Amino acid sequence: MITSLDExxxxxxxxxxRFLDTAVADTEAELRAQVVEGLTGELCERLSADANPExxxxxVLSLGPVVDEMADxxxxxxxxxxxxxxxxxxxxxIARTWWNPADERYFVPRAFGWGWDLNVGAVAVRLxxxxxxxxxVPFTATPxxxxxxxxxxxxxxxxxxxxxYIVRGRSxxxxxxxxxxxxxxxxxxxxxxxxxxxxxxxxxxxAGAAAWAATTEGEGPQRAGVLAGATMAGGLAAxxxxxxxxxxxxxxxxxxxxLAAxxxxxxxxxGLARAGxxxxxxxxxx
Amino acid sequence: MVAERGPWAxxxxxxxxxxxxxxxxxxxxxxxxxxVDELAVxxxxxxTAGTVYPxxxxxxxxxxxxxxxxxxxxxxxxxxxxxxxAGREQVRLLAAEFRAVAxxxxxxxxxx
Numbered sequence: 001m002i003t004s005l006d007e008x009x010x011x012x013x014x015x016x017x018r019f020l021d022t023a024v025a026d027t028e029a030e031l032r033a034q035v036v037e038g039l040t041g042e043l044c045e046r047l048s049a050d051a052n053p054e055x056x057x058x059x060v061l062s063l064g065p066v067v068d069e070m071a072d073x074x075x076x077x078x079x080x081x082x083x084x085x086x087x088x089x090x091x092x093x094i095a096r097t098w099w100n101p102a103d104e105r106y107f108v109p110r111a112f113g114w115g116w117d118l119n120v121g122a123v124a125v126r127l128x129x130x131x132x133x134x135x136x137v138p139f140t141a142t143p144x145x146x147x148x149x150x151x152x153x154x155x156x157x158x159x160x161x162x163x164x165y166i167v168r169g170r171s172x173x174x175x176x177x178x179x180x181x182x183x184x185x186x187x188x189x190x191x192x193x194x195x196x197x198x199x200x201x202x203x204x205x206x207a208g209a210a211a212w213a214a215t216t217e218g219e220g221p222q223r224a225g226v227l228a229g230a231t232m233a234g235g236l237a238a239x240x241x242x243x244x245x246x247x248x249x250x251x252x253x254x255x256x257x258x259l260a261a262x263x264x265x266x267x268x269x270x271g272l273a274r275a276g277x278x279x280x281x282x283x284x285x286x
Numbered sequence: 287m288v289a290e291r292g293p294w295a296x297x298x299x300x301x302x303x304x305x306x307x308x309x310x311x312x313x314x315x316x317x318x319x320x321x322v323d324e325l326a327v328x329x330x331x332x333x334t335a336g337t338v339y340p341x342x343x344x345x346x347x348x349x350x351x352x353x354x355x356x357x358x359x360x361x362x363x364x365x366x367x368x369x370x371x372a373g374r375e376q377v378r379l380l381a382a383e384f385r386a387v388a389x390x391x392x393x394x395x396x397x398x
Contacts, residue, residue, distance in 0.1 A: 101339075102336075102339035102340045102342075102343055103336065103339075103340065104334075104335060104336035105336070131318065131364075131365065132318065132335065132339040133318045133339050133342055133343065133353075133365055134365070136342070136343040136346045136347065136353065137343065137347070280355060280365075281355045281363050283355075284354050284355035284356070284363075285355055285356070285357065285363060
């Protein structure tokens with residue numbers, strides 16, 4: 001145990017300070033000093049003066065369980081911080097990334113993973129479909145009925161895939177494609193049963209998530225993100241089911257399926273945002 | 287005309303962005319694209335739609351501006367932004383700070 005981070009070697013101290021910096025990067029300004037103080041205390045308790053950078057990192061990782069003892073308002077943040085990994089709610093991040101009309105950029109860093117996502121909001125603004133500032137925070141004014149209506153899309157996709165396998169199941173070949181090469185032609189195959197189970201599992205999960213988003217009383221952006229994600233997952237699985245069932249492989253079928261799913265997502269996001277905009281106007285203009 | 291547009295100039299503009307928007311709203315409520323147009327006539331500020339709209343959202347969240355949709359004589363309704371009492375206080379505070387800095391800098395740079 002040490003009493004101050006100053007007792008550490010310069011290298012170890014750098015690691016500790018870097019952790020504290022990143023830990024509070026997104027914290028409200030008024031909360032920052034409190035969180036830094038709390039974390040510094042916890043680190044000091046776990047470290048000795050001869051600690052090397054590795055042992056500081058180990059101490060940082062062990063900070064997870066101490067959050068209960070921290071101030072109430074810091075707990076939420078520290079909980080997410082976990083072992084030093086920043087992590088926001090995925091649904092809200094999907095909504096903010098895929099629909100951000102205030103941002104002019106069409107391609108924005110992905111909601112999760114590496115690469116780029118299309119900012120449908122910027123496209124809608126460019127097409128004159130909605131104002132960049134229709135809602136200061138998109139989907140916060142969107143009425144409950146609009147979320148319920150949007151949930152119909154993933155639910156319908158789930159029902160369609162179910163029907164597809166019930167009606168066409170017997171007539172489908174015993175082995176179906178499971179992967180398509182860059183030229184759009186299948187290069188891997190699975191049994192019909194596995195294909196049906198995979199497609200039905202994904203669309204059912206998507207339908208379940210959509211049903212949750214339709215009925216929850218959570219925040220608008222989160223509901224919109226779940227619905228957008230569910231539409232994407234359900235749309236891709238439904239397209240896959242259709243493309244698998246094609247009598248003759250077509251190079252354009254798989255890309256068309258991805259395009260169809262993306263278009264459905266764009267439609268859902270636009271519909272929800274437009275409903276939010278109209279609700280704001282109705283509120284202000286009576 | 288701005289001769290040098292390096293990172294320093296960009297930092298400087300970023301610093302006055304909020305004051306510029308609040309300052310324009312002090313006279314009267316304005317809608318988004320009106321603000322964008324009025325800022326665009328100041329090329330030295332280089333404030334574009336892509337910076338104005340996110341800033342307006344932040345100002346609204348911070349309670350410095352209020353928003354209200356109003357019918358437009360032409361086309362669809364428009365969302366107007368107006369300073370809240372806190373926003374009025376803020377614009378005066380920032381303007382005083384800015385003037386003090388500008389005055390001191392002018393003095394320092396006198397004759398250059």
